[in-house]
Each structure stands twice: as C-alpha cells, then as structure tokens.
Amino acid sequence: MKQTFLRASLGLLLGAATITARPALAADVVELKQPNAAKVVVMLRFQNGSASDPKGKEGLAYLTSQLVTEGGTKELTASQLKDKLYPMAVRYGARTDKEVTTFTFEFHRDFLDQFYPVLKGLMLTPSFTPEDFARLKSNQLNYVEQVIRASSDEDYSKFALEDQLFRGTRYQHMTRGTAAGVQSLTLDDVKKFYAAAYGKNNLTIGLSGNYPESFVQKLKKDMDALPTATVKPDVPKAAAPKGVQVEIVSKPDALGSAVYAGFPIETTRAKDDFAALMVANSFLGEHRKSYGKLYDKIRTARSMNYGDYSYIEWYEAGGNNMLPVPGVPRHANYASIWIRPVQIAEGLRKQYPAELGDLKVGQAPFALRLALREMDGLVKNGMSKEDFELTRTFLRSYTKLYGLTSAKQLGFLLDSKFYGRKDWLQELDGQLAKLTLDDVNKAIKKYWQVQNMYVTIVTDDSEAQPLAEVLKTNTASPMSYAKVVREGLPKEILAEDEQVATYKLNVTNVKVVDTKDTFK
Amino acid sequence: MKHAFRSLGLAASLLTAAAPTTRAQQAAAKGAFPYAIEQSQLPNGLKIVTVPYASPGLASVFLVVRAGSRDEVEAGKTGFAHFFEHVMFRGTEKYSKEQYDEVLKSLGAAANANTSLDRTVYHMTGNARMLDKMLEVEADRFQHLKYSEHDFKTEAGAVKGEYTKNSASLYTQLNEKVADAAFDQHTYEHTTMGFFKDVVDMPNQYAYSKTFFDRFYRPEYTTLLVVGDVKAAEVNQLAQKYFSGWQRGSYVPNMKAEPAQTAPRYVHIQNANFPPFLSLSYKGPAFSDQSKDLPALDVLMTMLFAENSELYQQLVVKEQKVRFVGGAPNMTRDPYLTSIRASVVKADDIPYVKQRIVQALEDAKTKPIDQKKLADTKSALKYGNLMSLDAPDNIANALSEFIWLSGDAQSVNRYYGLYDQVTAADIQAAAQKYFVPEHLTVGTIGPKDTGGVQ
Numbered sequence: 001m002k003q004t005f006l007r008a009s010l011g012l013l014l015g016a017a018t019i020t021a022r023p024a025l026a027a028d029v030v031e032l033k034q035p036n037a038a039k040v041v042v043m044l045r046f047q048n049g050s051a052s053d054p055k056g057k058e059g060l061a062y063l064t065s066q067l068v069t070e071g072g073t074k075e076l077t078a079s080q081l082k083d084k085l086y087p088m089a090v091r092y093g094a095r096t097d098k099e100v101t102t103f104t105f106e107f108h109r110d111f112l113d114q115f116y117p118v119l120k121g122l123m124l125t126p127s128f129t130p131e132d133f134a135r136l137k138s139n140q141l142n143y144v145e146q147v148i149r150a151s152s153d154e155d156y157s158k159f160a161l162e163d164q165l166f167r168g169t170r171y172q173h174m175t176r177g178t179a180a181g182v183q184s185l186t187l188d189d190v191k192k193f194y195a196a197a198y199g200k201n202n203l204t205i206g207l208s209g210n211y212p213e214s215f216v217q218k219l220k221k222d223m224d225a226l227p228t229a230t231v232k233p234d235v236p237k238a239a240a241p242k243g244v245q246v247e248i249v250s251k252p253d254a255l256g257s258a259v260y261a262g263f264p265i266e267t268t269r270a271k272d273d274f275a276a277l278m279v280a281n282s283f284l285g286e287h288r289k290s291y292g293k294l295y296d297k298i299r300t301a302r303s304m305n306y307g308d309y310s311y312i313e314w315y316e317a318g319g320n321n322m323l324p325v326p327g328v329p330r331h332a333n334y335a336s337i338w339i340r341p342v343q344i345a346e347g348l349r350k351q352y353p354a355e356l357g358d359l360k361v362g363q364a365p366f367a368l369r370l371a372l373r374e375m376d377g378l379v380k381n382g383m384s385k386e387d388f389e390l391t392r393t394f395l396r397s398y399t400k401l402y403g404l405t406s407a408k409q410l411g412f413l414l415d416s417k418f419y420g421r422k423d424w425l426q427e428l429d430g431q432l433a434k435l436t437l438d439d440v441n442k443a444i445k446k447y448w449q450v451q452n453m454y455v456t457i458v459t460d461d462s463e464a465q466p467l468a469e470v471l472k473t474n475t476a477s478p479m480s481y482a483k484v485v486r487e488g489l490p491k492e493i494l495a496e497d498e499q500v501a502t503y504k505l506n507v508t509n510v511k512v513v514d515t516k517d518t519f520k
Numbered sequence: 521m522k523h524a525f526r527s528l529g530l531a532a533s534l535l536t537a538a539a540p541t542t543r544a545q546q547a548a549a550k551g552a553f554p555y556a557i558e559q560s561q562l563p564n565g566l567k568i569v570t571v572p573y574a575s576p577g578l579a580s581v582f583l584v585v586r587a588g589s590r591d592e593v594e595a596g597k598t599g600f601a602h603f604f605e606h607v608m609f610r611g612t613e614k615y616s617k618e619q620y621d622e623v624l625k626s627l628g629a630a631a632n633a634n635t636s637l638d639r640t641v642y643h644m645t646g647n648a649r650m651l652d653k654m655l656e657v658e659a660d661r662f663q664h665l666k667y668s669e670h671d672f673k674t675e676a677g678a679v680k681g682e683y684t685k686n687s688a689s690l691y692t693q694l695n696e697k698v699a700d701a702a703f704d705q706h707t708y709e710h711t712t713m714g715f716f717k718d719v720v721d722m723p724n725q726y727a728y729s730k731t732f733f734d735r736f737y738r739p740e741y742t743t744l745l746v747v748g749d750v751k752a753a754e755v756n757q758l759a760q761k762y763f764s765g766w767q768r769g770s771y772v773p774n775m776k777a778e779p780a781q782t783a784p785r786y787v788h789i790q791n792a793n794f795p796p797f798l799s800l801s802y803k804g805p806a807f808s809d810q811s812k813d814l815p816a817l818d819v820l821m822t823m824l825f826a827e828n829s830e831l832y833q834q835l836v837v838k839e840q841k842v843r844f845v846g847g848a849p850n851m852t853r854d855p856y857l858t859s860i861r862a863s864v865v866k867a868d869d870i871p872y873v874k875q876r877i878v879q880a881l882e883d884a885k886t887k888p889i890d891q892k893k894l895a896d897t898k899s900a901l902k903y904g905n906l907m908s909l910d911a912p913d914n915i916a917n918a919l920s921e922f923i924w925l926s927g928d929a930q931s932v933n934r935y936y937g938l939y940d941q942v943t944a945a946d947i948q949a950a951a952q953k954y955f956v957p958e959h960l961t962v963g964t965i966g967p968k969d970t971g972g973v974q
Binding site for chain 1: 554574575577578609617621622624625626627628629630632645646647668669670671673674675676677678680681682683684685687688689690691720723724791793794795826827828833836837838840843865895896897899900901902903904906907910911912913914
C-alpha cells in the first residue's frame, strides 16, 4: 500500500496544549491512498474531548459530537438525511475520548459525490434541534445513571479506577460525563461548545481509500470554513498516591469481584522508551493472550477467572476488542492491571459446601496479591534474555495486525500525529528491533512499582465488607481451591500460593462505596 | 449508519456467547461474494477453502467445526461445546500447553476461538509466510489433543469465570430465559454458555469430554479456511501434509424437532435500576440457500427497523418512548428465533411499544410494499456487506458463517443470489408465515413483578 503524507500546514503544532490564538490556521491532512479499495474513509480529528468539558458540564463534548452525527444539516432534516443515505449504507459516527474527538465517515466509492454534501453539512451546519438534543441527552444520562452499573462490571471497574486516579482533574469523569453534569446540559451549551471546540486550527483531516485528488482539495477548502477553536483539553499531571488505595464498589447481585489497579506513568508513544515498556507489558500481561504471566498464573494454573492482563496506556473496550483501536490518544498516562471477575465467597460456598462452606472472603485479595507480586518480581529481577527475545519477536509481528483495515491504519496515523510522530506503527518496528534487554529492564525500573497505586473492585454487597477488612488489615488470604483442583496441583504452585497469601500489600486506605454513589 | 449497526450488533450479541459477527453486516444483492472461493477436499472429508486477498504478508487461518451448543443433546451436558473450545488450548503430546503458547507467541499472530449455537471457530491472523507452522500446530491439536484430568478440572474454573463475567449483563440473563421458554425439545433451549447448574458441574465431566472430542473433532465436521496473501495450491499442499492422517468419525447427533408452539410465552426480569426492555422473539426459519424466506425476512426487518423507517421515526425520534429498536432474523441450522428488541424509556410504555411493533408486523402481512423502498433496502444490504469485507479476518468471518450453516462455502453466492429475487409478495408471505402470534416469546425487564404485556 502506498502511503502519502501531505503536511499541508506547518502551523499546527502537535499536542493538546499547543493550540494558539493565531487565526486561520488550515487543517493538516494525512492520506493513505488505496486506489484499488472499494471504500473511502474520511476522519476529522479535533483536539478537544471530555477533558475540555467545562466544570459542571461533564459530558458536554460527548453530547455535542453525538448531536452532530445524529442530527440533520441546514439543507436536510435528520429524517430526510437518513432517507437519502439509506440505500448507500454509509456508516458514520463520532468517538469522543479525553483529548480528541474523531468523526469517521465510511462510504463506498460509488457514493463519493452524493454523500459528500451531507458530510460537509453535518460538520459545518449541523441542525442541533431541541428534539434530537432531548433524546440524546436522555440516552446519555441513562448510560451514566443505569447502564454502566449493570452491564459489564469490567468496564465499570475501569471507569471507577479513572475516577480515583484522576480525581479533581478534568480526566476524572467518564467521557459520557457524570449524572449531575449531563443533567445540567442545555442546547445552548452544545451550540457554544461546537463553535469553540471544533476549529480549523485543531483539526487533522484523515483520508484513506479510493478518491480523486480533487476531493482532498475540496474537503480541505470546505473545512477551512470552520472557526478558530478557543478551548482546549485540560490535561492533568496525575500524581501517584501514597500507598495502595482501594475503593470497593458494592452492588447487589454481582456474581464476582472485578478488579482494576493502576498508577500514573510518564511515558507515552511519543517517547522512545515506550517500546521498551511495551515488551515488558506484553510479557506480564498482553491483552487477551494466554502468554502473559498474569494470565498464566491466575487463569491457566489456578482457574480463578476468564483472564488477566496489564496495560501501559488506555485500551478501549477491552472486553470486546482483541486488538487495540485508534482514536484514544492521551497525554496523561497510567499503567494498569485488569483482573476479570473472580469468584466471591457466596458463590464458592454454594458450589463447594463441603470444603469451602466456611469461606468468608472470595478470591479477589489473593488475585490482587498475585498480580502485584508478579509485577514486583519484574521490577526487582527484570526479564530474562530468552523471554525478552521471544516477546520482542511476538510484538514485531503482532503490531502489524493493529492496522488490518484501512480505517484502523488511518486512525493510527492520526494518533501518530497526536504524539508528534509520523507513523508510529511503522517506526515501532525499528524501535523494537534496536531494543536491548537492558533497555527493557531499565524502563521497568523507571516506570513500574507496586507500592503506590489505586485499586478499584466492583463486587457483590455480601463480599464488600469482608473484602475491605482483609485488605485493610493485610490479613493473609490463602487461595480457596475446590478439592477437585487442589488435588492435582503441582507442589510448586502450592508453594507459591503460600508466598502469595502473605505477600504484603502496602495498603493505606480502603473505602467501600455504594454503587448508587458512583459517577454522580 | 453506525448507531443502527451498533444496536443490531447488540441484538445479535444477545443470542450467542461469543458471536463475532452481526447479522447487519451480511447480505448482498448481486455479484454476491466479491472474491474468488477456491475449494478442495481431502479423502478423509476435511474441506479446504482458500480465498486469495491482497493483504500483503498477512493471512487469516480459520478452522470451522460444525459443532456448537446445538449439538449438546444429552441432559446435564449443556455448555460443553464452548467448554471444549477452552480445552483445545491445553496442549498435545508434541506441544505441551506451554510449548503451544510459545509457538503462537513466536508466530506473533492474533489467535483465539469462539463458540456459538451451531459451531466452534478457531482463528489465527498473522504472517502469511508462517502458514506452514500455523497449520502444523493446528493440525496437531485437532488430531492429538492431550490433557490431564487436572487440567480439565482447572479449565472448568475459567469457564465459570466467563459465566460470571457475562452474567453481569441483564441482557445475557434475559437471553437465557427467552431461549429456555421458547424451546422445550430442541437444544436451542440453552444458550451457548449452558445452564448454570451444568457449568458448575463441569469439573466432574472428564470422561465425557473425551467422548465429545471423539465425536466432533473429526475431518467431516471441519473446514480449513485460509484468506489473505496465499495461493490455493500452497494451502492444499499443506493441508495434505498435516491433515491427511486424520481419521474420519461416524457420530451424528440425534436432534429433536421442536413441536409447533401453540400460545405466546412470557418471561420477565424484575429490576428497577436498569433501562426497561422488551424483546419479541418469533420462531423463524432454518438457514437455506434455496428458500427466499430468510432473505425476505432480512429485507423486511431492515426496512421496518432502519433509522428512516416509520416505526423508528415514531417511537425513537418523535415520541421518544424508545431509546433504540432493532431486529433481524438469525441464520441458524435449525429453526431458531427471529427477534426484535427495544430499550424503552418508561416501563409503563412497554405495552404500547409492543402494540406498535406488533402492528407494524401485522401491516407487513397485508399492506403493499413500496417498490423504491424495496430497491433501496436491497442496495443498503449490498453496500453494507461490501464495505465490511475489507480485511482478511473480516472476510474469513463472513465466509465461515456459510461454512457452518451449510457445510459449503459456495453457499454464500447462492444465498446472496436469492436477495435479487425477493419480491414484495415474498415479503408479505414471509411476514404471514413467521410473525404468528402463537409463535411468540416475549421477554421484558422492568421495575414491577411482571412486564405488563401478558
């Protein structure tokens, strides 16, 4: 595939904090031409997201982007527009993350001329009707108030971790906002935010697929009619907490305990040592792979849950995505550990009344101890040469799968620009090739530690208090095996269990929060 | 439109434990599948399908086993097809679990598996130059899987963990109840995860697991599908090299036919802290690449629930009583459910929303269909399909569906060919045949102790 990069303007600097008041800066264009493709992808990336939400208006960036793509234009009402687009099977939508909002339009090349006026109308003259506003606001509020609490405890624990990690900053709230924030939103807020956040000076245009050169020029010229953006995301500098601070979210009828732990790190794809940390992270807990140490020890050997992984940047919708998706680049970064729901005491007592009938606490404390002990081991001992080589080989192939579709390739190119790179995926291979074991072990020591972090556990109300007690008092938490599993375990595992059960967590605070009180 | 696709995707995901595809992305009018399909077969029955596709250096390798939760015919063994998918990662004589992982890691491929009603699919996307190794390790575990009783029991805990994770969703819970209520005899009464009591009992089923492997992990149940930067000759030669020693089996499950349903059925979940929800599931047709029933239902339901439809505009946009509404027929080997789902703003409106949807289905039985709308819908389905076939794994996913449904990849062309022939009269006939009030199972989620629709 031929990749062409046009840097139309040098005026746009990179990074969220670099938006200036200089007027009339034209948008940058990133192109990925594929003359044989059936489809065209247009991405419009603005450097504003939920971290640009005004105080008290949490959820505004998200609602604004939804209203742009769900509504009509000056020429066509939403319903006329949907009629027109119906036979074309055009797909479009917005993704709002903390610092960027990306509008993605995917259409068949047959419809380039017919669809373009709609795209232009949506971006430049969105209809913003009170009816669409009421409907989308209601849906967003419903998500924040109800859906997130009762759909996936894994997403729930992840958002709750960010709530702790970034408390008091503009990164704290979910991109969909808080209950109070969404409630307060008005149509006037949306109109103002649209005018202030989506400007030609903070726009990068991405194009891929099969389109004529004249299309690029037309799109660029038309988007030049956007105003100059006057807001920018407020990027926090999160500090590590003192000790391990745990928040347990208690909810009725949860079958398991979903655990997320994390701490800020000061590296991103912008830095060269990120590739070194990628190797360590892949070894410890590559997403949805059975090769990671966490997965191996928690799931494969001990059968405690469905999977266990580690991260060194935000991973969008990890429960659904097997490979990372673009569109979520961030300057404020953290490392994290994801332990998928493990059994609670109530469930184990019911399943194995004879051997586990007296159990007071489920497997969450053991799983957390085991995960942190693994990370700790890497910090203290580093990786071996053999593990380093194999993991690097894996990543050099695996990262080539990140851009399987043209839309994903284009998205990663736009993310590259965010981080001040030309083509991160391509550069990454060179960075990985150059790495030494020493680079990786230095990166581990520089960025990872287990003494200071936040932990969030979403669990059943029967489990919350006993779990809090164990963590608060650092009580030993022996692994609670069923007899059928324990019988066949090798001695090494049982010996390791002894170590894990009493592995000291530097817990300094444990708080139980009722589910009703989250994301208010 | 993204949102329409997303809500349909949600609807589809309610039906399977780990369904990777959505019905919304299937279907095309003419020319059908846009890539050449090259097929061959080994004497032992293994089918080999190659689709060359310009993805430089990359290929997707799929092994499609035509055994899913449908084939769990014995009481107490529900969820076993899915459980077995897990067991398949536990190693062989030649490659222990650790060695298998090491090989996969060195391949740098994205590899995983998933199970649904009618099939189990093992997939790997990676470096096309590593095809030899990919097929070697896959052929090895399909023929020589070896796991200890301890490993088996250990894996059962992971499956319970998966059930635990899924159960957090009320949609999953409702889906279980609807299937259980709608079917009495056929194995579609349980979801792919299985009944919870059977999941809990899995550690005790080691002996049965051997039987399961012996029955279904056989060449006549399996198709090897490779899509990407490969040539058919290379794939065929490697398949011969690694799979030709695989012995054919003889097992055929004894499926019980579901008797005709004679009255509507109702299930309900009481929960005051969740968006009220309504699902209407009618008994639908089995997949066939000869009958226009499914294509006609697909066209009709696309028309009825698209964002520009009268129903959507009324319920979602104007009255704002519904957050989303969507529906699509399911493609299954045996007759399953054709489901419509709506997230309702106020629980008190559930009866009204049900009445409106049922009215739209009734109207479809008698009111003539607008020809332009019909043509537009066929166009929407065709372009939706074409746009989704843009990467080797997406193409393999789409094609594998036809492999498990009919056993023949070319079925994709025959099936999509039918869309061209669908007429307004076919649509009316399909509506009359399938939207039968007595064949309905209603599922609701709401704050009261009933859904209020009975």
